[in-house]
Amino acid sequence: MTTTAVIIFVITFLGIIYTRLPKVNIDRPSAAFFGAVAMILFGVLTFEEAVQAIDFNTIALLLGMMIVIAVLEMDGFFTFIAEKTISLSKSRNQLLIIIVFVTGIASAFLVNDAVVLLFTPVIIQICRSAKLNPIPYLIAEILSSNIGSAMTITGNPQNILIGMQSGIPYTFFLLHLLPISLVGMFLIVVVTKLFFRREFNSNIHLVFQEDEFNYNFQSMKFSVPIFLVIVILFFFHHTLDLSIPLIALAGASLILIFGKIKPSKVIKEVDWVLLLFFAGLFIVVHGIEKVGVLNRFIENTPISNNLEGIVS
Numbered sequence: 001m002t003t004t005a006v007i008i009f010v011i012t013f014l015g016i017i018y019t020r021l022p023k024v025n026i027d028r029p030s031a032a033f034f035g036a037v038a039m040i041l042f043g044v045l046t047f048e049e050a051v052q053a054i055d056f057n058t059i060a061l062l063l064g065m066m067i068v069i070a071v072l073e074m075d076g077f078f079t080f081i082a083e084k085t086i087s088l089s090k091s092r093n094q095l096l097i098i099i100v101f102v103t104g105i106a107s108a109f110l111v112n113d114a115v116v117l118l119f120t121p122v123i124i125q126i127c128r129s130a131k132l133n134p135i136p137y138l139i140a141e142i143l144s145s146n147i148g149s150a151m152t153i154t155g156n157p158q159n160i161l162i163g164m165q166s167g168i169p170y171t172f173f174l175l176h177l178l179p180i181s182l183v184g185m186f187l188i189v190v191v192t193k194l195f196f197r198r199e200f201n202s203n204i205h206l207v208f209q210e211d212e213f214n215y216n217f218q219s220m221k222f223s224v225p226i227f228l229v230i231v232i233l234f235f236f237h238h239t240l241d242l243s244i245p246l247i248a249l250a251g252a253s254l255i256l257i258f259g260k261i262k263p264s265k266v267i268k269e270v271d272w273v274l275l276l277f278f279a280g281l282f283i284v285v286h287g288i289e290k291v292g293v294l295n296r297f298i299e300n301t302p303i304s305n306n307l308e309g310i311v312s
Contacts, residue, residue, distance in 0.1 A: 001043065001044060001291055002291040002292065002293060004042050004043075004044060005039070005044045005287050005288050005290070005291045005293065006288065006291075006293060008035055008038045008039055008042065008044065008284070008287065009035070009284060009287070009288045009293075011034075011035070011038075012031055012032060012034065012035030012038075012284050013031075014031075015028075015030075015031025015034065015035075016028045016031045016032065028277055029273045029274070029276045029277040029280065031280075032276070032277045032278075032279075032280030032281045032284060033276055033277075033280045034280075035280060035281075035283070035284040035287075036050065036279070036280040036281075036283035036284055039283055039284060039286075039287035040283075044287040044290065044291065045283065045286065045287050045290065049286070049290070050283045050286070053282050053283045053285075053286030053287075054279050054282045054283065055161075055164055055165065055278075055282055056245075057164040057243065057244075057245045058160055058161050058164040058165075058245075058278060058282075059275055059278060059279060060245035060246075060248070060249055061154070061160050061163075061164060061244055061245040061248050062157060062160055062274065062275060062278065063248075063249070063252070063270065063275065064245060064247075064248025064249040064250075064251065064252040065110075065111060065154055065160075065248050065252075066111070066269070066270045066271055067252035067255065067256060067266055067267075067270060068223075068226070068227055068230065068248070068251055068252050068255060069110055069111055069114045070266050070269035070270065071219070071223045071255050071259055071261055071266055072110075072223055072224070072227060073114060073118060073269070074216065074219070074261050074265070074266070074269070075215070075216040075217075075219045075220045075223055075224075075261075076214055076215040076216055076220075077215075077220055077223070077224060078106075078110075078114070078115065078118035078119065079118060079121075079122055079214075079215070080215050080220075081102070081106065082102070082118070082119045082122040082123070083122050083126070085098055085102045086098055086099060086102070086122065086123065086126050087126065092132065092199065092200050093193075093200060095126075095130075095132075095137065096136070096137060096140060096189055096192060096193070096200070097189055099119075099123060099137050099140055099141055099144070100140050100141070100144040100185050100188050100189050100192075101144070101185055102119075103115060103116075103119055103140075103141045103144040103145050103148060104144040104145065104147055104148025104151075104181065104185045105148060106119070106148070107144070107145040107146075107148035107149040107151075107155055107156075108148045108149060108151035108152045108154075108155050108174075108181070109152060109154060109155070109231055110154075111149075111154070111155070111156060111157070112145040112146065112148070112149035112155060112156050113156075115145055116141065116142060116145045119141060120138060120141065123137050123138060123141060124138070132199075133196075133199055135196075136192055136195075136196040136199050136200075139192065140188055140189070140192045143188045143192075144185050144188050147181055147184035147185055147188065148181055148185065150177055150180075150181055150184075151174055151177045151178055151181045152170065152173060152174050152177070152234075153168070153170055153173050153234075153244065154170075154234065154244075154248075157274060157278070159173075161278070163244070164244075164245070169237070169238040170234045170235060170237055170238070170244060171235050171236075171238070172238075174235075216260065216261075218260055219259060219260035219261060222255070222258065222259055222260065223255055223259060226251050226254055226255050227251070229251065230247055230248060230251040233247045234247060
């Protein structure tokens with residue numbers, strides 16, 4: 001049984017790593033799903049064990065945040081924040097600094113993929129209107145999004161997994177990751193200016209043309225306060241004895257029921273593929289854990305004696 005579990009585990013992760021195989025339609029979610037089903041079919045896990053292996057706290061938090069972010073995206077909230085803050089820039093240096101820190105901070109409280117996808121068109125339009133090369137600013141945006149998302153448990157799916165598996169309080173996580181993240185964002189500004197020194201040599205005064213973006217302010221009047229309440233409750237969840245996933249789901253349900261956007265439209269924007277990927281991954285890892293391979297690996301790994309930390 002151990003050999004079977006190891007083979008399934010290896011094949012699954014090869015499928016996750018190498019998503020382009022000849023004559024095989026495979027991607028990361030399908031590889032994880034295949035591995036999960038194989039663990040059950042070959043008797044490594046029973047169906048009940050597979051279901052119990054799924055960390056529904058992680059899935060619930062991801063789902064709740066996806067719904068909230070989908071509504072904010074449809075409202076034009078991301079575009080509004082990006083346009084209003086970036087257009088405050090009066091020079092190339094200011095533009096770079098604002099892009100880096102606004103992107104980084106936004107990515108800390110919203111899933112970073114959404115921030116990059118929605119900030120990028122705004123940055124490109126603003127650079128075009130100011131007749132600037134957008135490449136340095138886009139590279140800085142991507143790097144800052146990754147660095148900034150490390151600040152909080154809700155910054156990216158990986159942090160959500162780590163936070164739910166470890167049980168680290170939201171504020172504790174932020175306080176320990178905030179300093180290094182801010183240093184990282186500062187270094188992004190410095191390195192970007194070094195690599196693109198010609199772009200920043202002439203510190204001209206920037207004048208932005210007014211661009212037309214679509215904002216649903218009527219919907220934002222409800223969705224933005226709900227989002228802010230969610231973030232505030234995240235900070236005090238330990239004191240209030242509330243689980244982070246419950247806070248996210250409660251906020252998401254309020255936005256769905258009382259919001260101005262049809263729930264069916266919002267549900268379509270949820271990344272169900274990512275949720276499937278995580279569910280499959282939980283089952284595959286539990287299979288390898290059950291046969292003892294993971295425990296033997298941990299015993300021979302000096303970096304930690306914490307099983308949840310290694311799995312995360």
